[in-house]
Amino acid sequence: MPTVPLPNLLAAAREGGYAVGYFEAWDSYSLEAVVEAAEAERSPVVLGFGCAMVDGAWLDGGGIEFLAGMATHAAERTTVPVSVLFNETHTLEQAQRGVEAGFSAAMVDTCEMPESEARRVVAELTRWAHQRGAAVEGELGHLPNFTGTTVDTSGSHLTEPDEAGEFVRATGVDCLAVSVGNVHLLEGNEASLQLDRLGAVGQAAGVPLVLHGGTGLSAGALPAVIAGGVAKINVGTGLKRAFLQAMREALCRDASPHDLLGSHKPVDAAVAGKIKMRDEVQRLMHLYGSAGRAGS
Numbered sequence: 001m002p003t004v005p006l007p008n009l010l011a012a013a014r015e016g017g018y019a020v021g022y023f024e025a026w027d028s029y030s031l032e033a034v035v036e037a038a039e040a041e042r043s044p045v046v047l048g049f050g051c052a053m054v055d056g057a058w059l060d061g062g063g064i065e066f067l068a069g070m071a072t073h074a075a076e077r078t079t080v081p082v083s084v085l086f087n088e089t090h091t092l093e094q095a096q097r098g099v100e101a102g103f104s105a106a107m108v109d110t111c112e113m114p115e116s117e118a119r120r121v122v123a124e125l126t127r128w129a130h131q132r133g134a135a136v137e138g139e140l141g142h143l144p145n146f147t148g149t150t151v152d153t154s155g156s157h158l159t160e161p162d163e164a165g166e167f168v169r170a171t172g173v174d175c176l177a178v179s180v181g182n183v184h185l186l187e188g189n190e191a192s193l194q195l196d197r198l199g200a201v202g203q204a205a206g207v208p209l210v211l212h213g214g215t216g217l218s219a220g221a222l223p224a225v226i227a228g229g230v231a232k233i234n235v236g237t238g239l240k241r242a243f244l245q246a247m248r249e250a251l252c253r254d255a256s257p258h259d260l261l262g263s264h265k266p267v268d269a270a271v272a273g274k275i276k277m278r279d280e281v282q283r284l285m286h287l288y289g290s291a292g293r294a295g296s
């Protein structure tokens with residue numbers, strides 16, 4: 001199926017009262033896990049790869065095009081609505097290369113940039129991407145990071161409603177990632193969201209909202225999150241944890257290395273990881289309300 005523009009996918013989610021997941025992949029097995037889950041659940045989905053944890057030199061040396069090739073090929077083979085996102089690139093140029101290589105949407109990680117520079121970069125990317133039929137996700141506010149034991153809030157700040165509206169008008173972004181108590185990399189705990197702030201930001205922004213840090217969101221908060229304007233939820237850490245756990249268990253089997261690695265047979269350790277991740281993505285699709293929405 002041809003890719004669906006990200007604004008269309010998010011508009012359908014807002015109208016239908018659900019959220020679509022961006023379930024971040026990092027290789028072909030994890031990408032297959034997301035596609036298989038979406039097909040099994042008949043769920044719209046955002047496919048793609050993220051750059052935050054990826055070596056910049058590898059990306060610049062051809063990795064961008066390598067990832068885009070996998071993502072676009074997977075999207076073309078699906079029978080459910082999909083958009084293809086190049087998430088949290090290190091630079092404007094990487095985001096542009098991603099769009100040129102086939103991603104239908106892109107986002108630059110601006111959390112380390114001065115505010116004026118971040119707005120300039122995002123506005124430039126949006127203008128450039130829209131001319132090519134691609135969408136742009138912006139971010140306003142900075143999420144705290146979970147260090148494995150504590151939440152580091154030293155570089156974080158919340159999204160202000162009045163700033164959200166002005167940011168969207170100034171940059172023209174198609175959706176906005178916000179900071180309302182959500183936490184990057186959070187495992188084993190639940191983020192304490194400021195739902196009143198989320199609702200105010202959503203009204204002021206006037207575009208669909210995105211929550212990063214989906215691993216730390218509680219199931220009980222999701223109805224209010226979606227009602228507050230969130231149309232896309234990003235999940236990465238929990239998926240990698242599930243994948244890695246299954247791989248570790250599989251690698252303890254007494255089997256040939258040719259079977260354990262790269263065979264794509266049931267004994268393949270990465271296949272075990274894919275299955276575990278696929279099951280988790282399917283579970284989340286039901287929680288987000290996107291399961292069964294592919295035909296709506």
